[in-house]
Amino acid sequence: MTLAEFNALPSSKAEAALLDCCGATRWTKQLAAQRPFDGAEALCAAADAAWQTMDRADILEAFSHHPQIGRKAASGSESHRRWSEGEQTGARAADEDVKARLARGNLAYFQKFGYIFIVCATGKTAEEMLALLDQRLQNDAARELPIAAEQQRLIMQLRITKLFAGEKAAS
Numbered sequence: 012m013t014l015a016e017f018n019a020l021p022s023s024k025a026e027a028a029l030l031d032c033c034g035a036t037r038w039t040k041q042l043a044a045q046r047p048f049d050g051a052e053a054l055c056a057a058a059d060a061a062w063q064t065m066d067r068a069d070i071l072e073a074f075s076h077h078p079q080i081g082r083k084a085a086s087g088s089e090s091h092r093r094w095s096e097g098e099q100t101g102a103r104a105a106d107e108d109v110k111a112r113l114a115r116g117n118l119a120y121f122q123k124f125g126y127i128f129i130v131c132a133t134g135k136t137a138e139e140m141l142a143l144l145d146q147r148l149q150n151d152a153a154r155e156l157p158i159a160a161e162q163q164r165l166i167m168q169l170r171i172t173k174l175f176a177g178e179k180a181a182s
Contacts, residue, residue, distance in 0.1 A: 014054065014175055018047035032170035033163065034076025035069040038062060051175060058171055062164050070160050074126045077166075079117045080140055109137045116144040123148065124155055131165035 017025060025043040026036075033039065041061040048054040065073070120128040128144050135143075147155060 012175060014048060014051060017175070028174060030076070032058075032174055033062070033073050033167040035062075035065055035073040037069050038065055038073070051172075055168060055171060058167060059164065062160075062167065065160075067156065070156065070163065071126055073163050073167075074129050074159065077127060077129055079121075079127050080113055080130065080132060080144070109141060113137060113141055113144065116141060116148065120144060120148055124152060124159075126159070129159050129162050129166075131162050131169070133166075133169055 012028065017028065020028065022043050025046060026039040029039040029042055030036075038058075038061050041064070042054075042058055045057050045061075048057065117128055128147070130140055130143055132140055147158060150158065
């Protein structure tokens, strides 16, 4: 999709496209309402600005649209599932011991914080993600949510780029 095509979409279709980038409904509505965008930089800046206005419920809604590290996306559009799988290539390539440790860490994280461990996994090995998971499990809830929200922002920015890059950005 081109930016011009995105700008011309009906609001509901623009929101649906943005939902692949970030699962916070309020964020998608805010961003879609700001169209038309003059360029990709303006869209990315508006996406960040809108993300900064999200409250805890919005952030947790965005997290809920991601599979746990090491798992495939069970729902969402074809693009969302394909992007998620590409982003988690490092986790899928891990040996069984690392996968088991990630699974245990994911469970411990969820039990401690009440939401999934979210990390911008693109380019990271399973071992790197596991180290980040172990490190972030040491945080308290007040410290962890902003870290997780920043990881969501990074994912959102990558996915916006993928949205307008088409098939060339499948991972």
